[in-house]
Amino acid sequence: MSDTTTTAVTGRINGREQTLQIDNADLLLDVLRDLGLRGAKPSCEMEVCGACTVQLDGLPVSACTTLAAEIDGRDVETIEHLDADGTLHPVQEAFLRHSALQCGFCTPGMVMTAKALLEQDPDPSREDVVHWLEGSICRCTGYATIIDAVLDAAEVMRRAR
């Protein structure tokens, strides 16, 4: 039985397996940001805005409301991993083509959420994209360019397969 307030966890962060001694009370967002991965942003901290979105085992989660200990045995991916090989991910390229960002605060979350969608469903309808992005808030773009970008990225990725 656990009698300390920390837990030893081994998980993959951006493709690299790491063993960390985690404070049970630490949230994933804090731990990632302490590791220098600052793409995911604290904003609402209540699971409603999406600014802190990372992928956990392929699905988007709110890192603001996920215990860091949850990475044990699992795979975390953040926006920083997407251009690790020096080229942008097709979703990022599409965001640029469609000017789907202005201040950029929401963008890491939007991109990670959109990427997760395209991994689950390579050929989403416009309605599917809207539904999947519900709960991802952007104060700048008005969303239309973001949705266009996701659909465009889907097409590019399908053609590349």
Next chain:
Amino acid sequence: MLILSDFRLHRPASLADALLLRAELGDEGAVYAGGTELLLALKMGVLEYEHLIDIKRCPELRGVQQVDGTVRIGAATTHRDLETSPLLARLLPALAELERHVANIRVRAAGTIGGNLAFAEPHADPPAMLTALDARVELAGPAGVRELPVEDFVLGAYETALGDDELVTAVVVPVPPAGVRATYRKLATLERPTVGVAVMGEVAGDTFATAPAVVVGAVDERPLRVDATPLAGASVRDRDALEAVVEAARDLVDPVDDLSGSADYKRHLTGVVTRRALEHIVDPGSPS
């Protein structure tokens, strides 16, 4: 950043171990699954626990199975698992559709059906639907396993019949017989429903064979069953019968003013959403 205070994290690998921890820790330990409700409450300081028991590693608590005439949903099954379960889509399509619209994708990826029921946040979607479907909650504790109808399990806001030494292990939903349909309509301003209405009934053409089950969720502290006898044997196009049930729903609820609206507004919406749900079950193409 919102900071949690320290706690011990227990991660039992079996239901038996989880129950031992429950018995030992009692009300000093919180059951932790998706954390979508619990972590918010801990962050805001409205709850504090010395121990969290993470039940996600208990294989007995996960997955969707067909058992006799029911669908048995493990308590730690996520909303996303339910949204994408082929079994649920086939046997309980209205519940699968509801799950697709719970909160947002991040909450669905983490949050669980058992957690949703056990936390008993009134502004939730599943409880009304599970009540209409006559679902039961399976609870395990030192004295063994017991089952309660969902409507007897949820006692009020954040209040359930769950004992300090018990765990919700599953939700058991009877598969409706052929000809019986269900639907759920809601109006949500933020991510939680302001009003949600679930209906289950036997429909032939546009006529209800018997009075449908009509359950209003999210308005009061717990789901409420509306008396729908005026619709027994009646067509949904029988305006008098339909409006009698809509009126009964409006009269039944006891809303309070809060962030999702004034009491008057919520009473009005209860009528609107009840009407839409009754029309939708007969004509799935009707506006939502």
